Amino acid sequence: MPLDQSFVGRSYPPTAPYLVGREKIREFATAIGDPNPAYLDVEAARALGHPDLIAPPTFAIVLSLPAAHQVVFDPALGLDYSRVVHGEQQFSYRRPIRAGDELTVTVTVEKIRSVAGNDILTTRGVISSTDDEQVATAYSTLVARAPEADQT
Amino acid sequence: MSTLVSYAEVEVGQPLPTRSFPITRADLVRYAGASGDFNPIHWNQRFARGVGLPDVIAHGMFTMAVAARAVTDWVGDPGAVVEYGVRFTKPVVVPDDDPGALVEVEAVVADKLGDNLVRVDFTARSAGEKVLGMARAVVRLS
Secondary structure, three states: OOOOHHHOOOEOOOOOOEEOOHHHHHHHHHHOOOOOHHHHOHHHHHHOOOOOOEOOHHHHHHHHHHHHHHHHOOOOOOOOHHHEEEEEEEEEEOOOOEOOOEEEEEEEEEEEEEEOOEEEEEEEEEEEEOOOOEEEEEEEEEEEOOOHHHOO | OOOOOOHHHOOOOOEOOOEEEEEOHHHHHHHHHHHOOOOHHHOOHHHHHHOOOOOOEOOHHHHHHHHOHHHHHHHOOHHHEEEEEEEEOOOOEOOOOOOOEEEEEEEEEEEEEEOOEEEEEEEEEEOOEEEEEEEEEEEEOO
């Protein structure tokens, strides 16, 4: 059954504040194999004009995906998570995320589509600091593949 | 903020250095831990095959993260990235062997937008398949 279109525009409560730590940034940068000194060396980050270590651009997913899970696992929406794959991801940044940031994410259902039995959900997550500075926005498109028997 | 390349010197159509990134099972385990995404399709072959995949596949976000280096290594300061988006067109299949998978990334300066902003378009391929589509970043140059 297609997802309920009335969810479009619905917002969820802001996530609990996430304190971005230097060691978490270093761990993430190491995990993606990226030795850029702006992620690892505070002095190098400062030399580029940043107040502290900055996070790799895709680090925003560490905050935005759990926030989007509020929608994905909303029993009232009824998305079948076992069939979900990541379809698209977009970020826009007012500034890089950096060590010392305390951030929350407010998620809104941006779009719901149904294509050939696949449910396609796009969420928008606005990432803001706890002192109300908007830092970045993440758009995630998740596709719940139709059960094989339903595909025509 | 200062970037290694300046707005004045870049030209539309200019290719960025082509990059290739190996991805092994160990990389996926490390990324699962660092990102918090423990979906077993990214580390458990039995589970991946059980849901109809050919083998363990890389996190799309891992592929997106390594592809970003085509741009961030070019500009030097990753803080210059103001937009980044991709479509995950095919999974990157990561076999349980030492070479693992290889992701090859090509990027080109697609447009100069004014205000020192440049749009870079990417293609990323693995095992002959296009794994990222509509991949583009907007960066602010010096």
